[in-house]
Amino acid sequence: MPESLTSREKQAIATKKRIYRCGVELIKKYGYDNITVKEIAEKANVSIGNYYHYFKSKYDLLVEIFKHGDEFFEAEVPKILDEYKDCKDILVQYFLVYARLSINDGVEMAKNLYIPTNKMFLTHGRSMQNMLIQIIKNEQEKGKIPNTLDCEEITEKLFIVARGVIFDWCLKDGKTDLLAEMKEIISRMVESYIKK
Incomplete structure:
Protein backbone atom coordinates (compact mmCIF):
# COMPACT_ATOMS: atom_id res chain seq x y z
CA MET A 1 0.00 0.00 0.00
CA PRO A 2 1.26 3.49 -0.77
CA GLU A 3 2.70 5.34 2.24
CA SER A 4 0.55 8.39 1.51
CA LEU A 5 -2.63 6.60 2.59
CA THR A 6 -4.12 7.44 5.95
CA SER A 7 -4.56 4.68 8.52
CA ARG A 8 -8.32 4.84 7.87
CA GLU A 9 -7.78 4.33 4.11
CA LYS A 10 -5.41 1.44 4.80
CA GLN A 11 -7.98 -0.13 7.11
CA ALA A 12 -10.69 0.24 4.43
CA ILE A 13 -8.48 -1.49 1.84
CA ALA A 14 -7.70 -4.28 4.32
CA THR A 15 -11.40 -4.72 5.13
CA LYS A 16 -12.37 -4.97 1.46
CA LYS A 17 -9.59 -7.50 0.87
CA ARG A 18 -10.77 -9.56 3.87
CA ILE A 19 -14.36 -9.57 2.63
CA TYR A 20 -13.15 -10.58 -0.82
CA ARG A 21 -10.89 -13.35 0.53
CA CYS A 22 -13.66 -14.73 2.77
CA GLY A 23 -16.15 -14.62 -0.10
CA VAL A 24 -13.74 -16.54 -2.33
CA GLU A 25 -13.20 -19.15 0.39
CA LEU A 26 -16.96 -19.66 0.73
CA ILE A 27 -17.44 -19.87 -3.04
CA LYS A 28 -14.72 -22.53 -3.24
CA LYS A 29 -16.34 -24.54 -0.47
CA TYR A 30 -20.07 -24.15 -1.20
CA GLY A 31 -20.46 -22.56 -4.63
CA TYR A 32 -21.53 -19.02 -5.49
CA ASP A 33 -25.25 -19.85 -5.67
CA ASN A 34 -25.17 -21.52 -2.24
CA ILE A 35 -23.82 -18.66 -0.14
CA THR A 36 -25.36 -15.43 1.10
CA VAL A 37 -24.08 -11.95 1.78
CA LYS A 38 -24.84 -12.60 5.46
CA GLU A 39 -22.53 -15.65 5.46
CA ILE A 40 -19.75 -13.72 3.73
CA ALA A 41 -20.09 -10.85 6.21
CA GLU A 42 -20.05 -13.25 9.18
CA LYS A 43 -16.94 -15.04 7.91
CA ALA A 44 -15.21 -11.68 7.31
CA ASN A 45 -16.32 -10.51 10.76
CA VAL A 46 -18.07 -7.42 9.40
CA SER A 47 -21.67 -6.24 9.47
CA ILE A 48 -23.91 -6.77 6.45
CA GLY A 49 -23.98 -2.98 6.07
CA ASN A 50 -20.20 -2.95 5.97
CA TYR A 51 -20.26 -5.62 3.24
CA TYR A 52 -22.59 -3.39 1.19
CA HIS A 53 -20.26 -0.45 1.73
CA TYR A 54 -17.61 -2.29 -0.32
CA PHE A 55 -19.76 -4.44 -2.62
CA LYS A 56 -23.20 -3.36 -3.89
CA SER A 57 -24.39 -6.96 -4.10
CA LYS A 58 -23.23 -10.55 -3.96
CA TYR A 59 -22.83 -10.34 -7.74
CA ASP A 60 -20.30 -7.52 -7.28
CA LEU A 61 -18.07 -10.02 -5.50
Whole structure:
Protein backbone atom coordinates (compact mmCIF):
# COMPACT_ATOMS: atom_id res chain seq x y z
CA MET A 1 0.00 0.00 0.00
CA PRO A 2 1.26 3.49 -0.77
CA GLU A 3 2.70 5.34 2.24
CA SER A 4 0.55 8.39 1.51
CA LEU A 5 -2.63 6.60 2.59
CA THR A 6 -4.12 7.44 5.95
CA SER A 7 -4.56 4.68 8.52
CA ARG A 8 -8.32 4.84 7.87
CA GLU A 9 -7.78 4.33 4.11
CA LYS A 10 -5.41 1.44 4.80
CA GLN A 11 -7.98 -0.13 7.11
CA ALA A 12 -10.69 0.24 4.43
CA ILE A 13 -8.48 -1.49 1.84
CA ALA A 14 -7.70 -4.28 4.32
CA THR A 15 -11.40 -4.72 5.13
CA LYS A 16 -12.37 -4.97 1.46
CA LYS A 17 -9.59 -7.50 0.87
CA ARG A 18 -10.77 -9.56 3.87
CA ILE A 19 -14.36 -9.57 2.63
CA TYR A 20 -13.15 -10.58 -0.82
CA ARG A 21 -10.89 -13.35 0.53
CA CYS A 22 -13.66 -14.73 2.77
CA GLY A 23 -16.15 -14.62 -0.10
CA VAL A 24 -13.74 -16.54 -2.33
CA GLU A 25 -13.20 -19.15 0.39
CA LEU A 26 -16.96 -19.66 0.73
CA ILE A 27 -17.44 -19.87 -3.04
CA LYS A 28 -14.72 -22.53 -3.24
CA LYS A 29 -16.34 -24.54 -0.47
CA TYR A 30 -20.07 -24.15 -1.20
CA GLY A 31 -20.46 -22.56 -4.63
CA TYR A 32 -21.53 -19.02 -5.49
CA ASP A 33 -25.25 -19.85 -5.67
CA ASN A 34 -25.17 -21.52 -2.24
CA ILE A 35 -23.82 -18.66 -0.14
CA THR A 36 -25.36 -15.43 1.10
CA VAL A 37 -24.08 -11.95 1.78
CA LYS A 38 -24.84 -12.60 5.46
CA GLU A 39 -22.53 -15.65 5.46
CA ILE A 40 -19.75 -13.72 3.73
CA ALA A 41 -20.09 -10.85 6.21
CA GLU A 42 -20.05 -13.25 9.18
CA LYS A 43 -16.94 -15.04 7.91
CA ALA A 44 -15.21 -11.68 7.31
CA ASN A 45 -16.32 -10.51 10.76
CA VAL A 46 -18.07 -7.42 9.40
CA SER A 47 -21.67 -6.24 9.47
CA ILE A 48 -23.91 -6.77 6.45
CA GLY A 49 -23.98 -2.98 6.07
CA ASN A 50 -20.20 -2.95 5.97
CA TYR A 51 -20.26 -5.62 3.24
CA TYR A 52 -22.59 -3.39 1.19
CA HIS A 53 -20.26 -0.45 1.73
CA TYR A 54 -17.61 -2.29 -0.32
CA PHE A 55 -19.76 -4.44 -2.62
CA LYS A 56 -23.20 -3.36 -3.89
CA SER A 57 -24.39 -6.96 -4.10
CA LYS A 58 -23.23 -10.55 -3.96
CA TYR A 59 -22.83 -10.34 -7.74
CA ASP A 60 -20.30 -7.52 -7.28
CA LEU A 61 -18.07 -10.02 -5.50
CA LEU A 62 -18.18 -12.18 -8.63
CA VAL A 63 -17.35 -9.13 -10.74
CA GLU A 64 -14.34 -8.51 -8.47
CA ILE A 65 -13.15 -12.10 -8.96
CA PHE A 66 -13.23 -11.62 -12.74
CA LYS A 67 -11.53 -8.23 -12.37
CA HIS A 68 -8.64 -10.01 -10.63
CA GLY A 69 -8.48 -12.36 -13.64
CA ASP A 70 -8.26 -9.39 -15.98
CA GLU A 71 -5.47 -7.91 -13.86
CA PHE A 72 -3.58 -11.22 -14.10
CA PHE A 73 -3.82 -11.01 -17.90
CA GLU A 74 -2.73 -7.35 -17.90
CA ALA A 75 0.42 -8.38 -16.02
CA GLU A 76 1.21 -11.54 -18.02
CA VAL A 77 0.28 -10.80 -21.65
CA PRO A 78 2.91 -8.08 -22.23
CA LYS A 79 5.57 -10.66 -21.30
CA ILE A 80 4.25 -12.95 -24.06
CA LEU A 81 4.32 -10.14 -26.60
CA ASP A 82 7.93 -9.35 -25.64
CA GLU A 83 9.06 -12.98 -25.88
CA TYR A 84 7.08 -14.43 -28.81
CA LYS A 85 6.80 -13.13 -32.37
CA ASP A 86 5.12 -16.02 -34.22
CA CYS A 87 1.32 -15.67 -34.49
CA LYS A 88 0.56 -19.21 -33.37
CA ASP A 89 2.99 -19.03 -30.45
CA ILE A 90 1.48 -15.76 -29.22
CA LEU A 91 -2.08 -17.10 -29.31
CA VAL A 92 -1.17 -20.41 -27.70
CA GLN A 93 0.82 -18.67 -24.96
CA TYR A 94 -2.11 -16.32 -24.39
CA PHE A 95 -4.34 -19.27 -23.56
CA LEU A 96 -1.67 -20.85 -21.40
CA VAL A 97 -2.01 -17.69 -19.29
CA TYR A 98 -5.73 -18.51 -19.09
CA ALA A 99 -4.92 -22.05 -17.95
CA ARG A 100 -2.43 -20.77 -15.35
CA LEU A 101 -5.08 -18.42 -13.98
CA SER A 102 -7.35 -21.42 -13.35
CA ILE A 103 -4.49 -23.42 -11.84
CA ASN A 104 -3.64 -20.50 -9.55
CA ASP A 105 -7.28 -20.18 -8.44
CA GLY A 106 -7.47 -23.93 -7.90
CA VAL A 107 -9.76 -26.59 -9.29
CA GLU A 108 -12.38 -26.06 -6.55
CA MET A 109 -12.75 -22.40 -7.49
CA ALA A 110 -12.87 -23.29 -11.19
CA LYS A 111 -15.62 -25.84 -10.50
CA ASN A 112 -17.67 -23.09 -8.89
CA LEU A 113 -17.06 -20.56 -11.66
CA TYR A 114 -17.43 -22.73 -14.78
CA ILE A 115 -21.16 -23.27 -14.39
CA PRO A 116 -24.05 -22.32 -16.71
CA THR A 117 -25.51 -19.79 -14.26
CA ASN A 118 -22.30 -17.72 -14.28
CA LYS A 119 -23.04 -15.12 -16.95
CA MET A 120 -19.79 -13.24 -16.31
CA PHE A 121 -18.29 -15.33 -19.13
CA LEU A 122 -20.69 -13.58 -21.51
CA THR A 123 -19.62 -10.08 -20.47
CA HIS A 124 -18.07 -8.24 -23.41
CA GLY A 125 -15.44 -5.53 -23.18
CA ARG A 126 -13.38 -7.15 -20.45
CA SER A 127 -9.66 -6.48 -20.51
CA MET A 128 -8.66 -10.07 -21.32
CA GLN A 129 -10.98 -10.09 -24.34
CA ASN A 130 -9.87 -6.68 -25.54
CA MET A 131 -6.22 -7.71 -25.38
CA LEU A 132 -6.88 -10.78 -27.50
CA ILE A 133 -8.93 -8.77 -30.01
CA GLN A 134 -5.98 -6.36 -30.36
CA ILE A 135 -3.50 -9.23 -30.76
CA ILE A 136 -5.64 -10.72 -33.54
CA LYS A 137 -5.98 -7.30 -35.24
CA ASN A 138 -2.19 -6.92 -35.12
CA GLU A 139 -1.75 -10.36 -36.68
CA GLN A 140 -4.29 -9.47 -39.39
CA GLU A 141 -2.30 -6.32 -40.16
CA LYS A 142 0.83 -8.49 -40.52
CA GLY A 143 -1.09 -10.76 -42.89
CA LYS A 144 -0.95 -13.79 -40.61
CA ILE A 145 -4.73 -14.05 -40.10
CA PRO A 146 -7.16 -13.25 -42.95
CA ASN A 147 -8.79 -9.81 -42.72
CA THR A 148 -12.03 -11.41 -43.88
CA LEU A 149 -12.40 -12.98 -40.41
CA ASP A 150 -13.94 -10.89 -37.64
CA CYS A 151 -11.45 -10.59 -34.76
CA GLU A 152 -14.22 -10.37 -32.14
CA GLU A 153 -15.74 -13.58 -33.45
CA ILE A 154 -12.35 -15.32 -33.44
CA THR A 155 -11.85 -14.15 -29.85
CA GLU A 156 -15.24 -15.49 -28.81
CA LYS A 157 -14.64 -18.88 -30.46
CA LEU A 158 -11.19 -19.27 -28.91
CA PHE A 159 -12.58 -18.49 -25.47
CA ILE A 160 -15.40 -21.00 -25.95
CA VAL A 161 -12.82 -23.69 -26.69
CA ALA A 162 -10.57 -22.65 -23.78
CA ARG A 163 -13.50 -22.66 -21.34
CA GLY A 164 -14.32 -26.18 -22.55
CA VAL A 165 -10.76 -27.31 -21.80
CA ILE A 166 -10.99 -25.86 -18.30
CA PHE A 167 -14.45 -27.36 -17.78
CA ASP A 168 -13.05 -30.78 -18.73
CA TRP A 169 -10.22 -30.26 -16.22
CA CYS A 170 -12.87 -29.54 -13.57
CA LEU A 171 -14.85 -32.66 -14.50
CA LYS A 172 -11.69 -34.69 -13.97
CA ASP A 173 -11.04 -33.04 -10.58
CA GLY A 174 -7.87 -31.34 -11.82
CA LYS A 175 -6.17 -34.66 -12.48
CA THR A 176 -5.28 -33.85 -16.10
CA ASP A 177 -2.40 -31.65 -17.23
CA LEU A 178 -4.35 -28.48 -17.95
CA LEU A 179 -1.40 -26.69 -19.56
CA ALA A 180 -0.69 -29.60 -21.94
CA GLU A 181 -4.38 -29.99 -22.85
CA MET A 182 -4.80 -26.27 -23.43
CA LYS A 183 -1.67 -26.12 -25.59
CA GLU A 184 -2.71 -29.06 -27.76
CA ILE A 185 -6.33 -28.06 -28.30
CA ILE A 186 -5.77 -24.31 -28.74
CA SER A 187 -2.88 -25.04 -31.14
CA ARG A 188 -5.25 -26.97 -33.40
CA MET A 189 -7.90 -24.28 -33.18
CA VAL A 190 -5.42 -21.46 -33.90
CA GLU A 191 -4.08 -23.30 -36.96
CA SER A 192 -7.53 -23.09 -38.51
CA TYR A 193 -7.33 -19.28 -38.45
CA ILE A 194 -3.74 -18.75 -39.60
CA LYS A 195 -3.02 -18.22 -43.28
CA LYS A 196 -1.17 -21.16 -44.79
